[in-house]
Amino acid sequence: MRRREFITLLGGLATWPLAARAQQPSSKTPVVGVLWHAGSAEEEDVYLRPLRKAFNDLGYAEGENIHLEHRFPAENPERFQTMARELVDLKPDAIIAVTTLGAIDLKKLTTTIPIVFVVVADPIGTGLVEGLARPGGNATGLSLMAVDLTDC
Numbered sequence: 790m791r792r793r794e795f796i797t798l799l800g801g802l803a804t805w806p807l808a809a810r811a812q813q814p815s816s817k818t819p820v821v822g823v824l825w826h827a828g829s830a831e832e833e834d835v836y837l838r839p840l841r842k843a844f845n846d847l848g849y850a851e852g853e854n855i856h857l858e859h860r861f862p863a864e865n866p867e868r869f870q871t872m873a874r875e876l877v878d879l880k881p882d883a884i885i886a887v888t889t890l891g892a893i894d895l896k897k898l899t900t901t902i903p904i905v906f907v908v909v910a911d912p913i914g915t916g917l918v919e920g921l922a923r924p925g926g927n928a929t930g931l932s933l934m935a936v937d938l939t940d941c
Contacts, residue, residue, distance in 0.1 A: 819849075820856045822884040823929070824877035824891040830865030836887070869894050877902060886930075892917055896928055906930030 825841070827833045837859075841851055849855035858879055862868035873894035876884050883903040886892035892906035896917055909917060910933045918924035921932060 807875060818854060818856050820858055820879065820881040822858045822879060822881040822885060823859050823860070824872060824876060824886045824888075824895065825859065826864055826888045826891065828861050830859065830861065840885075846896070866890065869940070883908055892928065896926075900927055902927060902937065904928040904930075908933060 797861065800807050825833045825836075825850075830837055839891045841856075844851065844857070858876060858881060860872035860876060862872050867934070869888075869890050873891060877895065877898040881902060883905060884895055886895050886904055886906045886909075889909045892904060892909055892912075893915055895902075904917075904927055906912065906917060906928060908931050909915065910913055912918045912924070912928075912930065912932050913920065917928045
């Protein structure tokens with residue numbers, strides 16, 4: 790995925806959970822969990838910088854009026870499960886899942902916290918959403934579309 794598309798995506802993701810709560814005044818700082826795939830912020834920097842910039846462009850500065858709770862599982866399936874549980878237990882306002890594995894683990898753990906997946910090859914086949922036009926449930930995001938549009 791190109792950087793500009795990634796920034797556009799994350800900008801839209803940033804407004805989704807916050808807009809839903811816009812009607813209720815609150816002094817609580819929004820918390821967004823992010824379940825990455827690499828092992829550290831340095832390894833994710835190519836995507837982490839655009840994520841922070843997208844939130845900044847929308848008026849959300851990390852550490853000031855939004856808190857991003859990052860987890861880096863280093864592509865380890867057991868760590869994905871553990872870190873998904875950690876994020877769900879924090880009860881954030883929304884969670885961004887960067888990988889299919891992360892999104893699936895999160896979906897198994899919560900039906901109430903909004904989950905935004907970045908790119909999933911087959912969100913319908915993996916059970917993340919009911920349909921592309923109407924995802925239903927608490928998960929939404931971007932699909933690679935190739936699998937979703939082919940007639941196998």
